Amino acid sequence: MTEDRPLRVLGIEGTAWAASAAIYETRDPSVGSADEHVAIESRAYEPSSGGLHPREAAEHMREAIPAVVDWALDHARERAEKESLPGDAERSAPIDAVDASTSPRPQAPVDAVAFSRGPGLGPCLRITGTAARALAQRLGVPLVGVNHMLAHLEIGRHRAGFSDPIGLNASGANAHVLGYRNGKYRVLGETMDTGVGNAIDKFAREVGWSHPGGPTVEAHARDGEYVELPYVVKGMDFSFAGLSSAAQAAVADHPVEDVCRGLEETIFAMLTEVAERALALTGRDELVVGGGVANNARLQGMLEAMAAHRDADLYIPEPRFLSDNAGMIAVLGAKQFAAGDTLAIDESAVDSNYRPDAVPVTWRADPPRERGSDLVQGAEATVTIEGDRVVKERVPRAYRHPDLDRRLRAERTRQEARLLADARRAGVPTPVVRDVEPRAGRLVVQRVGESDLDRVMTTDRAARMGRLLAGLHDAGIAHGDPTVRNARVCGDGTLVLIDFGLGYYSDHPEDLAMDLHVFARSLAGTTDAPDRYRAAAERAYLGAGGARAVLDRVGAITGRGRYQGG
Ligand SMILES: C[C@@H](O)[C@H](NC(=O)OP(=O)(O)OC[C@H]1O[C@@H](n2cnc3c(N)ncnc32)[C@H](O)[C@@H]1O)C(=O)O
Ligand SMILES: Nc1ncnc2c1ncn2[C@@H]1O[C@H](COP(=O)(O)OP(=O)(O)OP(=O)(O)O)[C@@H](O)[C@H]1O
Numbered sequence: 001m002t003e004d005r006p007l008r009v010l011g012i013e014g015t016a017w018a019a020s021a022a023i024y025e026t027r028d029p030s031v032g033s034a035d036e037h038v039a040i041e042s043r044a045y046e047p048s049s050g051g052l053h054p055r056e057a058a059e060h061m062r063e064a065i066p067a068v069v070d071w072a073l074d075h076a077r078e079r080a081e082k083e084s085l086p087g088d089a090e091r092s093a094p095i096d097a098v099d100a101s102t103s104p105r106p107q108a109p110v111d112a113v114a115f116s117r118g119p120g121l122g123p124c125l126r127i128t129g130t131a132a133r134a135l136a137q138r139l140g141v142p143l144v145g146v147n148h149m150l151a152h153l154e155i156g157r158h159r160a161g162f163s164d165p166i167g168l169n170a171s172g173a174n175a176h177v178l179g180y181r182n183g184k185y186r187v188l189g190e191t192m193d194t195g196v197g198n199a200i201d202k203f204a205r206e207v208g209w210s211h212p213g214g215p216t217v218e219a220h221a222r223d224g225e226y227v228e229l230p231y232v233v234k235g236m237d238f239s240f241a242g243l244s245s246a247a248q249a250a251v252a253d254h255p256v257e258d259v260c261r262g263l264e265e266t267i268f269a270m271l272t273e274v275a276e277r278a279l280a281l282t283g284r285d286e287l288v289v290g291g292g293v294a295n296n297a298r299l300q301g302m303l304e305a306m307a308a309h310r311d312a313d314l315y316i317p318e319p320r321f322l323s324d325n326a327g328m329i330a331v332l333g334a335k336q337f338a339a340g341d342t343l344a345i346d347e348s349a350v351d352s353n354y355r356p357d358a359v360p361v362t363w364r365a366d367p368p369r370e371r372g373s374d375l376v377q378g379a380e381a382t383v384t385i386e387g388d389r390v391v392k393e394r395v396p397r398a399y400r401h402p403d404l405d406r407r408l409r410a411e412r413t414r415q416e417a418r419l420l421a422d423a424r425r426a427g428v429p430t431p432v433v434r435d436v437e438p439r440a441g442r443l444v445v446q447r448v449g450e451s452d453l454d455r456v457m458t459t460d461r462a463a464r465m466g467r468l469l470a471g472l473h474d475a476g477i478a479h480g481d482p483t484v485r486n487a488r489v490c491g492d493g494t495l496v497l498i499d500f501g502l503g504y505y506s507d508h509p510e511d512l513a514m515d516l517h518v519f520a521r522s523l524a525g526t527t528d529a530p531d532r533y534r535a536a537a538e539r540a541y542l543g544a545g546g547a548r549a550v551l552d553r554v555g556a557i558t559g560r561g562r563y564q565g566g
């Protein structure tokens with residue numbers, strides 16, 4: 001902003017439970033700071049019983065949105081009156097003499113109105129959208145449509161001053177890990193079923209606790225002993241459905257405090273693990289977190305321990321920016337407004353399934369891309385090269401409960417050794433296993449290849465990867481994590497598959513399809529021509545026995561990340 005008066009943006013949030021409005025005032029929305037001005041007013045909807053009822057929530061929005069917006073406008077007017085404006089002639093110009101796109105806020109207290117366009121509950125979104133449109137028109141200022149999920153992460157990037165972090169969204173209706181690349185935020189991993197907050201809230205409701213259950217579960221977990229529950233991570237995707245039902249069943253045999261502890265330990269270890277995998281895959285060293293569940297002290301502690309372990313910078317926004325709030329909408333709205341990313345009223349429809357990776361990112365530049373050092377720091381193991389051997393050690397993870405940690409390290413080491421050998425016998429190139437000590441989490445294998453695939457990706461190599469997966473699947477093995485970092489390229493161009501730690505035996509199309517999905521995801525997160533590589537791999541994969549059925553499932557998985565409210 002070059003003018004001497006600041007930019008002031010009104011944000012409105014109303015996707016599910018929080019009716020919220022905020023005023024963000026700044027001289028430069030590309031630079032955040034801890035003392036910048038963000039004023040937020042929110043009214044929470046409390047369900048009469050059970051979980052969120054969309055109709056009731058919409059009724060709440062109808063009542064509360066006008067009230068919080070009035071509060072925010074009053075606040076903006078007070079701020080505007082305090083501005084010293086020597087010679088600010090345009091402020092008093094009549095509205096119709098000024099082109100709102102070049103010189104906004106002729107008389108209005110704000111320069112733009114930003115609103116949550118989705119994802120969220122349809123009836124709530126429509127009320128919020130209508131309010132935002134009416135207000136922008138009445139004030140004669142532009143309207144900005146904000147993706148709620150990106151707002152959850154951009155507020156952290158903004159306040160931290162990070163340039164290119166990985167983002168972990170831990171909210172009620174969602175759970176995903178995002179990384180920016182070439183104009184879009186790419187989904188690196190996400191829940192295969194419910195949102196993380198919903199999974200916890202559902203368990204809490206079954207136990208008879210009121211909504212939202214997250215804070216109640218947290219309070220009980222503090223006095224609990226860990227109990228084992230299903231831990232499901234596939235590549236960088238994860239699942240909570242089986243976990244929720246197992247936790248409900250476990251209440252019959254264990255004190256509820258213990259089940260709460262098991263639930264938290266398991267769910268948050270899954271989220272921390274995928275966040276770490278995303279950092280390792282993309283070679284980044286900054287992490288931001290967003291969403292209501294990120295209020296949880298145990299999740300925060302796990303992420304802190306993980307980040308410290310790998311020397312990454314972690315930023316957790318203050319609580320008022322974690323749970324749904326209009327402050328994050330106003331801040332991202334201001335960035336979009338400054339980039340000219342505004343909406344025509346007749347193109348401003350809300351979208352209850354608005355995916356974060358569907359948003360063209362107008363407000364930030366591409367960072368310089370380099371993969372730092374050659375030091376090998378996998379997501380879960382330390383890999384040491386000793387001559388023609390590679391020693392892979394699954395070192396204990398301090399963020400995990402010791403019982404869960406022991407179990408995962410031993411299981412994965414044992415399974416990896418078995419699958420490497422079986423794949424090899426089936427004709428799929430893998431390193432020869434020299435030694436395995438599951439309890440120590442230690443595996444010694446033959447050193448293979450000259451480079452990881454991500455560094456030397458070509459269409460031909462993508463096709464080779466497709467053929468290797470076809471061979472593996474014909475042998476009844478799902479790799480579990482076939483990213484571009486888990487294939488090695490030899491001098492003659494052939495590929496060798498490594499890292500079977502998440503692999504398992506299966507011939508279900510859904511499981512096998514996950515492999516192709518994980519590979520495609522990793523292409524989008526690390527290369528510049530993901531669609532071409534993906535097409536080449538899938539074409540080559542057609543050589544596999546049940547290829548058609550598997551490829552059909554891949555399509556279904558890719559389209560799966562829908563908003564699941566309530
Ligand atoms: C689309 C939008 O409407 C939705 N918003 C949303 O879910 O509200 P949010 O404020 O981000 O998160 C609410 C969730 O956050 C959980 N939560 C709040 N405090 C918690 C705590 N201390 N521990 C665990 N969960 C907590 C609640 O139980 C609830 O499930 C979303 O972002 O997915
Ligand atoms: N047999 C091998 N020969 C040569 N290099 C290897 C071998 N095994 C592993 N590496 C190198 O070490 C890196 C990490 O190994 P691996 O993927 O097995 O560990 P990880 O911790 O499970 O990693 P991630 O979970 O991030 O994929 C590989 O990307 C590769 O560069």
Ligand SMILES: [Fe+2]
Pocket residue numbers: 148152171172291292323324
């Ligand atoms: Fe949210």
